[in-house]
Amino acid sequence: MRIFPARLPDCLILQPQRYQDNRGFFQETFRAADYAKAGISEPLVQDNWSRSVKGVLRGMHFQRLAPQGKMVSVLRGEIYDVAVDIRPGSASFGQWQGLVLSEHNGHQLWLPPGFAHGFLVLSDVADVIYKTSAYYQADDEGSFCCFSAALNIDWPVTDVIRSAKDAGAPDFSTVFP
Numbered sequence: 001m002r003i004f005p006a007r008l009p010d011c012l013i014l015q016p017q018r019y020q021d022n023r024g025f026f027q028e029t030f031r032a033a034d035y036a037k038a039g040i041s042e043p044l045v046q047d048n049w050s051r052s053v054k055g056v057l058r059g060m061h062f063q064r065l066a067p068q069g070k071m072v073s074v075l076r077g078e079i080y081d082v083a084v085d086i087r088p089g090s091a092s093f094g095q096w097q098g099l100v101l102s103e104h105n106g107h108q109l110w111l112p113p114g115f116a117h118g119f120l121v122l123s124d125v126a127d128v129i130y131k132t133s134a135y136y137q138a139d140d141e142g143s144f145c146c147f148s149a150a151l152n153i154d155w156p157v158t159d160v161i162r163s164a165k166d167a168g169a170p171d172f173s174t175v176f177p
């Protein structure tokens with residue numbers, strides 16, 4: 001597995017070895033010992049899978065009391081994946097990073113607990129899977145608008161499809177005054 005530093009501290013970009021042959025390819029998508037060696041010590045307790053069509057933007061989401069670390073991978077298609085540091089007292093609080101995750105580059109993004117997360121689908125369809133370090137709790141969810149002026153996230157497309165909840169999410173500066 002290759003490990004690349006991410007722009008935001010404590011995030012990691014991982015690329016498991018992919019074995020190509022005349023049948024297609026094989027790769028491990030998660031192997032606890034290797035991820036622990038890379039510095040990811042949190043137990044990962046939930047697996048999620050979402051399918052989205054081109055132009056869908058999900059985010060920016062976080063949990064307040066039980067923050068979730070997330071290991072994000074793309075099984076099909078391509079996304080622009082974004083993390084925002086919302087850890088109180090962090091030197092990079094309010095900073096964001098974005099990177100393309102795709103079935104082709106096989107990159108995975110690790111966001112430790114304390115980051116908000118969102119992604120934009122660049123391909124016709126995208127299957128995104130992610131492991132989380134804490135269970136989803138609907139009543140603990142927080143969100144802020146992907147287009148918050150204070151963040152100025154450089155989304156490659158701005159004509160997007162969002163859930164009603166995401167379209168109505170407050171600005172980052174309202175959630176974190």
Ligand SMILES: Cc1cn([C@H]2C[C@H](O)[C@@H](COP(=O)(O)OP(=O)(O)O[C@H]3O[C@@H](C)C(=O)[C@@H](O)[C@H]3O)O2)c(=O)[nH]c1=O
Binds near residue numbers: 059061118163
């Ligand atoms: C996230 C989640 C949702 N759900 C349910 C709630 C709701 O009825 C339905 C759809 O939920 P949402 O609209 O919140 O799904 P979605 O907008 O895809 O939310 C996800 O966005 C990405 C960016 C993340 O980082 C995730 O942690 C999660 O917040 O699925 C669960 O049962 N478990 C979960 O873990």
